[in-house]
Amino acid sequence: MSATIARSRGLAAEPGVLVLAALTVCALFVFVVYPAVRVLATPGWDEALGVLARPRTWQAARHSLVITVLSTTSSTLIGFAFAFVATRRDMPFRDLFRVVGLMPLFAPPFMVAFAYILMFGRQGLLTNHLLGLDVNIFGWQGLWLSQTIAFFPLSTAIIQGVLEGVHPNAEQAALTLGATESAALRTILLPLAWPGVIGAMLVVAITVLADFGNAVVIAGNYPLLATEAWFMMDGLGDLQGAAVIVSILLVPTIGLFIASRALLNKREFTASGGRGAAVDQIATPPFIKWSAVAICSATSLLVLTLYAAILIAGLTRQWGSDWSFTFRHWADTASHMDAVGTSLLIGALAGLVTAGVGQIAAFVHSRPIPLRGLVGLLAVLPGALPGVFIGVGFLLAFNAPPLELADSIWLIVLALGFWHLPQAYQSTSAALGQIHRSIEDSARDLGASELRLIVDVYAPLLSRNLLAAFLQCFIRSVSNISVIVFLISPGQVLVAYVILQMISGSDWSGAAALTTVLLAITFCCVGLLQAALHWIGPATRGSQA
Amino acid sequence: MSILTQPIARVAPGVPSTASAEPHARLINLCKRLGPMLAVDHVSLDIPRGGITTLLGPSGCGKSTTLRLLAGLYRPDAGDITLDGESIAHLPPNRRRMTMVFQEYALFPHLTAAGNVGYGLRRRSVPAAQVKSRVGEMLELVGLSAAADKYPHQLSGGQQQRVALARALAVDPEVLLLDEPLSNLDAKLRVRLREEIVRLQKVLGKTMVFVTHDQEEALSISDQVAVMD
Numbered sequence A: 001m002s003a004t005i006a007r008s009r010g011l012a013a014e015p016g017v018l019v020l021a022a023l024t025v026c027a028l029f030v031f032v033v034y035p036a037v038r039v040l041a042t043p044g045w046d047e048a049l050g051v052l053a054r055p056r057t058w059q060a061a062r063h064s065l066v067i068t069v070l071s072t073t074s075s076t077l078i079g080f081a082f083a084f085v086a087t088r089r090d091m092p093f094r095d096l097f098r099v100v101g102l103m104p105l106f107a108p109p110f111m112v113a114f115a116y117i118l119m120f121g122r123q124g125l126l127t128n129h130l131l132g133l134d135v136n137i138f139g140w141q142g143l144w145l146s147q148t149i150a151f152f153p154l155s156t157a158i159i160q161g162v163l164e165g166v167h168p169n170a171e172q173a174a175l176t177l178g179a180t181e182s183a184a185l186r187t188i189l190l191p192l193a194w195p196g197v198i199g200a201m202l203v204v205a206i207t208v209l210a211d212f213g214n215a216v217v218i219a220g221n222y223p224l225l226a227t228e229a230w231f232m233m234d235g236l237g238d239l240q241g242a243a244v245i246v247s248i249l250l251v252p253t254i255g256l257f258i259a260s261r262a263l264l265n266k267r268e269f270t271a272s273g274g275r276g277a278a279v280d281q282i283a284t285p286p287f288i289k290w291s292a293v294a295i296c297s298a299t300s301l302l303v304l305t306l307y308a309a310i311l312i313a314g315l316t317r318q319w320g321s322d323w324s325f326t327f328r329h330w331a332d333t334a335s336h337m338d339a340v341g342t343s344l345l346i347g348a349l350a351g352l353v354t355a356g357v358g359q360i361a362a363f364v365h366s367r368p369i370p371l372r373g374l375v376g377l378l379a380v381l382p383g384a385l386p387g388v389f390i391g392v393g394f395l396l397a398f399n400a401p402p403l404e405l406a407d408s409i410w411l412i413v414l415a416l417g418f419w420h421l422p423q424a425y426q427s428t429s430a431a432l433g434q435i436h437r438s439i440e441d442s443a444r445d446l447g448a449s450e451l452r453l454i455v456d457v458y459a460p461l462l463s464r465n466l467l468a469a470f471l472q473c474f475i476r477s478v479s480n481i482s483v484i485v486f487l488i489s490p491g492q493v494l495v496a497y498v499i500l501q502m503i504s505g506s507d508w509s510g511a512a513a514l515t516t517v518l519l520a521i522t523f524c525c526v527g528l529l530q531a532a533l534h535w536i537g538p539a540t541r542g543s544q545a
Numbered sequence B: 001m002s003i004l005t006q007p008i009a010r011v012a013p014g015v016p017s018t019a020s021a022e023p024h025a026r027l028i029n030l031c032k033r034l035g036p037m038l039a040v041d042h043v044s045l046d047i048p049r050g051g052i053t054t055l056l057g058p059s060g061c062g063k064s065t066t067l068r069l070l071a072g073l074y075r076p077d078a079g080d081i082t083l084d085g086e087s088i089a090h091l092p093p094n095r096r097r098m099t100m101v102f103q104e105y106a107l108f109p110h111l112t113a114a115g116n117v118g119y120g121l122r123r124r125s126v127p128a129a130q131v132k133s134r135v136g137e138m139l140e141l142v143g144l145s146a147a148a149d150k151y152p153h154q155l156s157g158g159q160q161q162r163v164a165l166a167r168a169l170a171v172d173p174e175v176l177l178l179d180e181p182l183s184n185l186d187a188k189l190r191v192r193l194r195e196e197i198v199r200l201q202k203v204l205g206k207t208m209v210f211v212t213h214d215q216e217e218a219l220s221i222s223d224q225v226a227v228m229d
Helices: A002-008 A015-041 A045-053 A055-087 A094-100 A111-120 A125-130 A140-165 A168-176 A181-210 A213-218 A225-235 A239-265 A286-314 A328-365 A372-384 A387-398 A409-419 A421-434 A437-445 A450-461 A463-478 A495-504 A508-543 B063-071 B113-123 B128-141 B157-170 B187-204 B215-221
Strands: A316-318 A322-325 B025-034 B037-047 B052-056 B078-083 B098-101 B175-179 B207-212 B224-227
Touching: A015 A239, A015 A328, A015 A372, A015 A387, A015 A409, A015 A450, A045 A055, A045 A239, A055 A094, A055 A140, A055 A181, A055 A225, A055 A239, A055 A286, A094 A286, A111 A125, A111 A140, A111 A213, A111 A286, A111 A508, A125 A286, A140 A181, A140 A213, A140 A286, A168 A181, A168 B098, A181 A225, A181 A239, A181 A286, A181 A387, A181 B113, A213 A225, A213 A495, A225 A239, A225 A387, A239 A372, A239 A387, A286 A316, A286 A508, A316 A508, A328 A372, A328 A409, A328 A421, A328 A450, A328 A463, A328 A495, A328 A508, A372 A421, A387 A409, A409 A421, A409 A463, A421 A463, A437 A450, A450 A463, A463 A508, A495 A508, B025 B063, B037 B063, B037 B078, B052 B063, B052 B187, B052 B215, B063 B098, B063 B175, B063 B207, B098 B157, B113 B128, B113 B157, B128 B157, B157 B187, B187 B207, B187 B215, B207 B215
Parallel strands: B052 B207, B052 B224, B098 B175, B175 B207
Antiparallel strands: A316 A322, B025 B037, B025 B078
């Protein structure tokens, strides 16, 4: 903020920057606004009313609402426990919970539901094979469990940020004023954490509403808005109907998105904190301590079950009937290497789009030029759009002239690249604010043009950030389901799509083996990222003011 | 790490000492290890009743740790602390009748000035009406009656520190502990607020223990200065 103000005091922008800004605005209009407008404008009144009159539409809307309330509540509760454990120094197994609490983030979007079918379903390893039970996990219960485990890390991250902002001295002050430890936590820490808890709930609710991967795998005969849109298109060939459904879905997600941004921007309560010495933290009362540890332990078991299920299933001859060990399915993944290759290519290109556009948009936003506010708004807008909305939008917008991209991988690349833009833009924007203005001034002083700054100053200083944005988009794009199911053309094969087909065709071991490949790629990327960040690290840190 | 010398100076000898023969609080051979460092090494000190005792020393000498031992925020590894002749070393901070003013104020950001000042009273289950009148009294004492409904982030640094003082004094503690309370303020305000602290001490007759690294500050406000190095 202050960095932006400082910069806006500078000279008027150079023409080159204005051209760049104009190009950025154009790109955002074409690839963010235009598809959204097409979704909202395409269905005629008759079509829209027809879809609204279907009882199934209302059933799906009701289900989406119910599951959102359930999954958001449980995810936030568990997320709070993990955040609490991570921020108290006297918690046992703290480092273990920290790692396990991140693991669901690396699971492809359909994996949690798939793994729980493998473990707890009718032919589940635990429920049926070991315990001899006949459990039906398909439906809202299974979806609730899957979404809870898949999305609690999102709330952990947000709540942890807020808890870390609470200065330990505040708790100590409460003690010296006569509060017991549990009263101090109740009257000081909890009220201060509230904005984070609410913020986490809003973010998780958006994610749950938009969740396609888990729903399509485990919801069974439980229609939801996100899956209903696909059913309309894939089952009924009704693209307009799908557009109506995703438009309905947009109403709550936009509302939640606006609310979350308003709330998380209002930081006055936590801003006064700053970090104190961890040693000054008061002792956590035993009851609270062990309750949190119990919640985290139970959740951790479920998280580890996820990965165990995929690994075991990929090495099992025939899930449910022949439990003998085999490498056959792993070997068979070789026949899908073209799908893996295409997915990797798409992921890499989408990552480049996200990182590149994200950096340019953040740079343009930091300049004192007209339309900078618009750029900022459009760059975060995709965060409010569910994947199925993006999918339908790109299909409507770019399937026919004037901008025809159908049958080329660019349709999917641009959809995924622009959809993941908000994270890249926001982290780059924040990092940009950290770079001291004097660095820019001295570069200008030495003769660099304003545009030249991007290449000479910002790109190198933001390399950490750009790499992280690239890889985040890459990982999520390679395993994406919700967008690609709408955009994949008959000739194309993408690994996530292939897995989905194998799951629905009951080739569970094959699907698990291919998911293992996807996980291996993901963890390789994370490892590479860590190594690369370690390598770039010191140079960037020194630059920050 | 540091050894406390005997009290070296008695400032303002003309003022009749309010301290009785029996010290109000005593530190006896206190030791505290923080991580690998022996932060407090056999510290002994008598704190007279109704005066300002200052712990003066460079940063890292263990003076803040000593104060936290007094408050009960740290447990001593060895040694004892007495208040009115009775050992309190085993008591948790909420039962020591000593309150603390922190360097960064440590105000509760989600409570108003009045809410902050009344916090300790509410923890003691004082009836709401009494809390209200006591809070009004304390805010008046520090000259902040007009700011009762403001939140900490709406107050200046000097105002925040006054609220912190009022909050610590509201519960009528036996001993008031001040941990470099002025170090985050600018020079002019620092002088003003330290005069304010001296005035409050005179008005209320409280026993105060004041930690600072500023020699001039120590000499100007203290009845007794203990140098730590």
